[in-house]
Amino acid sequence: MLKRKDLLGLIDASEAEITEILDLAQDFKNRIKRGEKKMNYLDGKTVTVLFYENSTRTRTSFEQAAKYLGATTVNIQAGTSSVAKGETLVDTGKTLDAQRNDFIVMRHPMGGAPYLLAKTVKAGVLNAGDGINEHPTQALLDMLTMRETFGSLKGLKVAILGDIKHSRVAKSNLFGLKTMGAEVAMFAPQTLIPTGLDKLGAKICASREEALDGADVVMGLRIQLERQKAGNFPSLGEYAANYGVNESHLALAKPHAIILHPGPVNRGVELTSGVIDHDRSRIEDQVLSGVAVRMAALTLLNEYRKEQGL
Ligand code: ASP
Secondary structure, eight states: OOOOSOBOOSTTOOHHHHHHHHHHHHHHHHHHHTTOOOOOTTTTOEEEEEESSOOSHHHHHHHHHHHHTTOEEEEEEGGGSGGGGTOOHHHHHHHHHHTTOSEEEEEESSTTHHHHHHHHOSSEEEEEEETTTBOHHHHHHHHHHHHHHHSOOTTOEEEEEEOOTTOHHHHHHHHHHHHTTOEEEEEOOGGGSOTTTGGGTOEEOSSHHHHHTTOSEEEEEOOOGGGOSSOSSSOHHHHHHHHOBOHHHHTTSOTTOEEEOOSOOOBTTTBOHHHHTSTTBOHHHHHHHHHHHHHHHHHHHHHHHHHHTO
């Protein structure tokens, strides 16, 4: 069983833990598809969603997940809270604890911020993206869509192309997929590949073709212009031409290969519209997987809290 107060990253998640989350998430996903939207595993609990960065999918799917589980949700927009008055993260955490929140879902621009929060609060903390560090529930939802398609993650070749350097999604996927026995091939301009990823198990490819060759999954990542102070490539047009994926590139991947993207997508930059809207694209399915995975994470963390008397 998932014996954790918090879900902060996949760097230290075991195969058994990931499997447990995916199994329960698959069950929730099937139930949502059948129209079930009230599953009271979090009855009487409060989930606070504290975002210091923009989001559409992650924020709404955490809220939806908590609501489907019967929890009360509170939404804090950092710009409209006392954070804008200079309150520290630790003090914000103390306030949320004093209000008896059971879970805090946090997105923060600084890597490591959820670790600091988790250390100081009694509530369970779920990392919804910390800077360029990790985004564990995104990788879990990606893995859920992959596992549902192929039955297992073992032996899959997952090609990840795009802004790997600034991507917390790439890192969480690398950790999770390697643990689950998949191969992770990455390709980007050299300026968008951080050093050391190969030591963490990624296969850094010299060309788009090498990354896509025989891939089961083609994952595009957004060029994160908001995190790029210096120009890492000449222009978006040149990026698209030299590093983006179009329909003819897809022919290199396996005929059954699926296309993923965490969103938001820069249409025509990392993937062309033909790829995004392709019949093998599972980008919309990822969104439903997102709700299910977040329900599973909250439920399992709550089971642990019950066991611990928290
Ligand atoms: N939504 C993902 C994230 O928050 C990917 C992205 O923003 O490009 O990391």
